[in-house]
Amino acid sequence: MANFGDTAVVVTDFYEFLDRYARALFKVYPKLISMLDRVKVFDFSRTQWLNPLFCKHESQAYQNELRIAFGALEYNPFLVGIEQEEANSMILNYDPVILQLGDLRDITVEMPIDAFMTGYEYAKETWESFHLIEMKHIIFTFVLEEDFKEFIKFINKFPEGKSQNLDKFENDFNNLHKNIIYWKEIITNQAEKGENVPGDDALYNLYFEKIPNFYKGFQEAIQRSLYTKLLQIIGDNIRSSGTAYKSDIDPACILKLAQRVNILIKILRRRNIAEKKRVLVVIDAFRNPYEATFFKERYSAFYLFAINTTDEERRRRLFAANMQAADIEALDLREYPSLDNSIHDFYKINIEKTVEIADVHIHNITLSGQAMWPVWFGDWLHPEL
Numbered sequence: 001m002a003n004f005g006d007t008a009v010v011v012t013d014f015y016e017f018l019d020r021y022a023r024a025l026f027k028v029y030p031k032l033i034s035m036l037d038r039v040k041v042f043d044f045s046r047t048q049w050l051n052p053l054f055c056k057h058e059s060q061a062y063q064n065e066l067r068i069a070f071g072a073l074e075y076n077p078f079l080v081g082i083e084q085e086e087a088n089s090m091i092l093n094y095d096p097v098i099l100q101l102g103d104l105r106d107i108t109v110e111m112p113i114d115a116f117m118t119g120y121e122y123a124k125e126t127w128e129s130f131h132l133i134e135m136k137h138i139i140f141t142f143v144l145e146e147d148f149k150e151f152i153k154f155i156n157k158f159p160e161g162k163s164q165n166l167d168k169f170e171n172d173f174n175n176l177h178k179n180i181i182y183w184k185e186i187i188t189n190q191a192e193k194g195e196n197v198p199g200d201d202a203l204y205n206l207y208f209e210k211i212p213n214f215y216k217g218f219q220e221a222i223q224r225s226l227y228t229k230l231l232q233i234i235g236d237n238i239r240s241s242g243t244a245y246k247s248d249i250d251p252a253c254i255l256k257l258a259q260r261v262n263i264l265i266k267i268l269r270r271r272n273i274a275e276k277k278r279v280l281v282v283i284d285a286f287r288n289p290y291e292a293t294f295f296k297e298r299y300s301a302f303y304l305f306a307i308n309t310t311d312e313e314r315r316r317r318l319f320a321a322n323m324q325a326a327d328i329e330a331l332d333l334r335e336y337p338s339l340d341n342s343i344h345d346f347y348k349i350n351i352e353k354t355v356e357i358a359d360v361h362i363h364n365i366t367l368s369g370q371a372m373w374p375v376w377f378g379d380w381l382h383p384e385l
Helices: 014-028 113-117 121-124 135-143 148-155 159-163 167-192 201-220 224-241 256-272 289-298 311-320 323-333 351-356
Strands: 009-010 032-038 039-041 054-056 065-077 086-088 108-112 131-134 281-284 305-308 360-363 365-367 370-372
Touching: 009 113, 014 032, 014 289, 108 113, 121 256, 131 135, 131 256, 135 201, 135 224, 135 256, 148 167, 159 224, 167 201, 224 256, 256 281, 256 289, 289 351, 305 351
Parallel strands: 039 054, 131 281, 305 360
Antiparallel strands: 009 108, 032 065, 065 086, 365 370
């Protein structure tokens, strides 16, 4: 690999790269076909089926290549049939093509080829801190899409909700509501134009400072059992309907939470372009397997951690947090649906299925009051070692 040059450019978001490639391509060619595949090697000494676009001689087997091919199309008046008006043929043109993908520094990392080959030493010298995105804050952003009165109306549907006094939060809640609506419209409009999300300080401060800070006090003011129930029900509502308070099922909404997390990652990337820094993120926590799969398929450097303990220890901790037996039973049925024998919908919480697809499993035990998380980190941080 070192024979190709002294520098490696690593694409950290493969799907985002493909999206930008496609947009750049369609700006130049309104009609085209495009293909992508790993290049396979062939041997002249035996007969085999070949795809010329994605094959090369075995003498080049040391090269690991992913190739993108496309062909521009034009209307072909000589083709006949029921779809004659849409008949196209490929334009035979061997001139070089230059596509303008724009600045890729937010989705790439540049490093010396030796560092790429021996990633451990390079990682030690360039270690950067992680940004934390908490799923409870993401859920709360959907709550903030409606005003304070709608929230109070919703929690009053629960017996314990009527005893909550949250009036002191009304003004700050409604101010955040206005900000959320303002920025949501801007992000939506830019996405429709094919533009990236903005990296404004005000947008960053809203999602990473103002909402988490407000949420902390808001959470502490709500009874623990009600808070947990609200968070789970609202999360299920968002996955089913795209809104916090409706449970109507719309299959297009199952990934709404994951997509909003992805928007926050893009905000971080936009802000880091000027400084040429990588964006490292911890997402806490996944409770639906489809949301975890969304990131597994989108980011090659995504690792899902499952932190678990014995059922006895888990219940002991819940009792210590002042949860009653009935509340724990209800929590189990919602988070671990296989404990019930009924069929559960795909948009709901399912911790068991999420744990099953984890890349790293940590058994969280408690010894002498100290939490112990035994795991060997070297293999997943630097799998090439």
